[in-house]
Amino acid sequence: MVVKNNALIVGCGNMGAALAAGYARAHPDARVLAVDADPARARALLPAASPVAVCASPAELAGFRPDLVVLALKPQLLGEALAAYRPLCAGALVVSIAAGSALSRLRELLGGHRRLARAMPNLAVAAGAGMTTLYGPGLDAADAALCEALFAAVGDAAWVDDEAQIDAATAVAGSGPAYFFALVEQLAAAGAAAGLPPALAERLARRTCIGAAALLAADTRAAGALKAAVCSPRGTTEAGLAALEGGGLAPAVAAAVAAAHRRAHELAAA
Numbered sequence: 001m002v003v004k005n006n007a008l009i010v011g012c013g014n015m016g017a018a019l020a021a022g023y024a025r026a027h028p029d030a031r032v033l034a035v036d037a038d039p040a041r042a043r044a045l046l047p048a049a050s051p052v053a054v055c056a057s058p059a060e061l062a063g064f065r066p067d068l069v070v071l072a073l074k075p076q077l078l079g080e081a082l083a084a085y086r087p088l089c090a091g092a093l094v095v096s097i098a099a100g101s102a103l104s105r106l107r108e109l110l111g112g113h114r115r116l117a118r119a120m121p122n123l124a125v126a127a128g129a130g131m132t133t134l135y136g137p138g139l140d141a142a143d144a145a146l147c148e149a150l151f152a153a154v155g156d157a158a159w160v161d162d163e164a165q166i167d168a169a170t171a172v173a174g175s176g177p178a179y180f181f182a183l184v185e186q187l188a189a190a191g192a193a194a195g196l197p198p199a200l201a202e203r204l205a206r207r208t209c210i211g212a213a214a215l216l217a218a219d220t221r222a223a224g225a226l227k228a229a230v231c232s233p234r235g236t237t238e239a240g241l242a243a244l245e246g247g248g249l250a251p252a253v254a255a256a257v258a259a260a261h262r263r264a265h266e267l268a269a270a
Ligand SMILES: NC(=O)C1=CN([C@@H]2O[C@H](COP(=O)(O)OP(=O)(O)OC[C@H]3O[C@@H](n4cnc5c(N)ncnc54)[C@H](OP(=O)(O)O)[C@@H]3O)[C@@H](O)[C@H]2O)C=CC1
Pocket: 010, 011, 012, 013, 014, 015, 016, 035, 036, 037, 038, 072, 073, 074, 075, 077, 081, 097, 098, 099, 120, 121, 122, 123, 174, 175
């Protein structure tokens, strides 16, 4: 028997489009459909040659029986939107990537559906370099494998067995790319302030961070050891790091993660 694992992506925005495209690439035999409030914008987010088809509402999906449903709507919309998807979810593994929304609430909104998992990926799935944390208590081996395959197609994935850790992972890895982009912005601005032409400062900041990320991917040493490898004794990097770390880097990062974590809890009630 050929297992096709047809998939439905609900909400084909930044995340839904990246997941739909990645899943379709990895499962060329599967039918992958997406529903989005704005199908034209959703199609524009998909790669030009992607086989993913986009509809405007679940009413257009009569007869489609997905094996996998990915909920990629804003958390605030789940309450009003999910009832319309109950029949489509009936025979499927349902995976929600919505920040904050607890499994118990999703189960209630889906009329007691049992085959449910939460996942917290990040925007790097769009470049095939995502990091996803998964939580799916009680999934059988086939459902766990399907869930993992969805995210392994667009990066790395790790399971947790405590749902609270999904909210912590949201604050670190889900939001994390934005913290990194903020650092690139600041490095570019500081470079311009130090006398570089702004376009060159931007290019230096961007390429330096891309290069540092490539080193993290290629070199198994801890980040601290890589940091030490850049520092010449009593050189420029030591001076720069002393100012960065003495100037509040650790408390700023801790505050960012704590604020995002708190917000995930607030979204649970949305
Ligand atoms: N962005 C990120 O980096 C990450 C996001 N997430 C989670 O992923 C989810 C989606 O986020 P993101 O992709 O950024 O959001 P987007 O707003 O880009 O995508 C959501 C899409 O769903 C559409 N939509 C709204 N209502 C419906 C409906 N009833 N049926 C079908 N589609 C609908 C929206 O249309 P419209 O805009 O017109 O309302 C929009 O195109 C969120 O729950 C978020 O918490 C998780 C990890 C990382």
